[in-house]
Amino acid sequence: MPTLSKRQFLKTLVGTAALSTWAGLEDTLANVAYVPSVTLAQQEDFWAKIRAVYPVTTDFIQLENGYYSLAAQPVLDSYMQHIRNVNTVSSYYMRTRQFADKRESQKQLATLLGCSSDELIITRNTTESLDTVIAGLNWKAGDEVIMAAQDYGAMLDMFRLQARRYGIVTQTLSLPNHPNSDSEIVSLYEKAITPKTRLLMVCHMVNITGQILPIRQIVEMAHRHSVDVLVDGAHAFGQLNFTLADLGGCDYYASSLHKWLGTPLGAGLLYVRRDKIPGLWPMFADSSVADDDIRKLNHTGTHPVATDLAIQDAIRFHKAIGIERKEARLRYLQRYWTNQVRHYPNIVLNTPEMPARSCAIANVGIIGKSPAELAKTLFDTYKIFTVAIDSDPANVHGVRVTPHLYTTTAELDSFVRALKELAA
Numbered sequence: 401m402p403t404l405s406k407r408q409f410l411k412t413l414v415g416t417a418a419l420s421t422w423a424g425l426e427d428t429l430a431n432v433a434y435v436p437s438v439t440l441a442q443q444e445d446f447w448a449k450i451r452a453v454y455p456v457t458t459d460f461i462q463l464e465n466g467y468y469s470l471a472a473q474p475v476l477d478s479y480m481q482h483i484r485n486v487n488t489v490s491s492y493y494m495r496t497r498q499f500a501d502k503r504e505s506q507k508q509l510a511t512l513l514g515c516s517s518d519e520l521i522i523t524r525n526t527t528e529s530l531d532t533v534i535a536g537l538n539w540k541a542g543d544e545v546i547m548a549a550q551d552y553g554a555m556l557d558m559f560r561l562q563a564r565r566y567g568i569v570t571q572t573l574s575l576p577n578h579p580n581s582d583s584e585i586v587s588l589y590e591k592a593i594t595p596k597t598r599l600l601m602v603c604h605m606v607n608i609t610g611q612i613l614p615i616r617q618i619v620e621m622a623h624r625h626s627v628d629v630l631v632d633g634a635h636a637f638g639q640l641n642f643t644l645a646d647l648g649g650c651d652y653y654a655s656s657l658h659k660w661l662g663t664p665l666g667a668g669l670l671y672v673r674r675d676k677i678p679g680l681w682p683m684f685a686d687s688s689v690a691d692d693d694i695r696k697l698n699h700t701g702t703h704p705v706a707t708d709l710a711i712q713d714a715i716r717f718h719k720a721i722g723i724e725r726k727e728a729r730l731r732y733l734q735r736y737w738t739n740q741v742r743h744y745p746n747i748v749l750n751t752p753e754m755p756a757r758s759c760a761i762a763n764v765g766i767i768g769k770s771p772a773e774l775a776k777t778l779f780d781t782y783k784i785f786t787v788a789i790d791s792d793p794a795n796v797h798g799v800r801v802t803p804h805l806y807t808t809t810a811e812l813d814s815f816v817r818a819l820k821e822l823a824a
Contacts, residue, residue, distance in 0.1 A: 441732040466802035482706035514643025526634035529654030529670035536680035541567030549793035582614035604636035610761025619648035730760035746823040765798030
């Protein structure tokens with residue numbers, strides 16, 4: 401079948417307005433090329449220019465970016481153009497260019513994560529990625545898995561389903577909100593291991609508190625006991641500066657791209673270490689792919705390909721900002737507000753105080769107010785949007801607060817004032 405060249409097909413990839421936005425961003429970044437990331441993190445005039453590149457609502461203060469954060473305007477413009485381009489030639493694109501373009505997005509993601517593109521697939525989200533592993537393993541009755549009460553609820557549900565289906569045994573521990581050391585965390589997981597333990601699931605960053613766990617130490621410990629490690633990196637990829645090499649050789653890693661990388665909604669990734677690929681059953685059969693080919697896990701039928709294309713635009717924007725700058729700004733914003741309320745009467749922070757143990761995400765509660773009541777009052781009275789987290793097993797009762805690059809310190813000042821008024 402004849403094919404259009406990539407240049408022919410994508411010649412209208414970015415409109416005039418989007419090109420202007422990209423150029424303006426490049427000029428803004430060129431002016432701070434030699435400013436240290438930690439210094440730049442505190443320069444509000446610079447971040448005001450970055451905020452201008454995002455289509456931020458003025459209806460309320462958005463402090464729940466962890467679920468899904470808006471894409472920057474140039475990424476959004478490119479995404480809409482992808483939709484128009486694909487729609488123009490419809491099935492012609494799907495039959496001639498779809499897989500090559502997706503492969504390019506896959507390669508760029510693999511470079512960011514620090515793995516081979518033959519060990520990574522693009523999914524719709526972290527849940528799909530983790531479920532692909534949990535459902536794909538060849539479980540036997542009596543196999544044990546270890547997880548934490550602070551893990552994402554959908555994953556805990558998936559393990560319960562496998563317990564019902566195959567008779568596996570789930571061991572659930574609870575993480576301290578304020579650990580004294582990395583060894584305290586590692587020891588908790590190690591004590592739960594038995595001769596029957598087959599898999600350990602662990603969060604890179606706990607979604608409800610923002611606590612960053614010592615993944616490398618956990619992985620190395622688990623491997624000494626011949627236990628595989630599945631890492632939930634939903635909030636770490638695109639927020640923290642790391643590659644897989646920094647994590648000690650985990651067996652599986654999953655993340656969402658519409659959280660901190662800034663893709664349009666509906667993109668995720670799954671990394672499977674090469675030697676683990678043959679041992680996973682695909683959820684949807686594809687007889688055209690060999691058992692040792694990770695593409696066997698990616699047969700999901702026809703789907704919105706514009707999202708796959710926009711991954712490249714999101715990566716371009718992410719790299720333009722720079723992960724060092726991004727992590728420094730996000731950590732600065734979190735500590736900007738938490739430092740003002742951490743020891744304030746009637747206010748409880750469920751996020752570790754040590755800077756290295758958290759980044760953008762934090763969780764705060766007020767004594768005497770349920771998380772649901774606090775979240776509702778913050779929105780109804782102060783027009784501040786957060787999400788309530790109320791879990792006895794996880795010992796977390798508060799609202800999760802997730803600023804982003806477009807969040808201003810003035811918005812956080814409003815949030816701090818609201819907390820102090822409610823605490824009084």
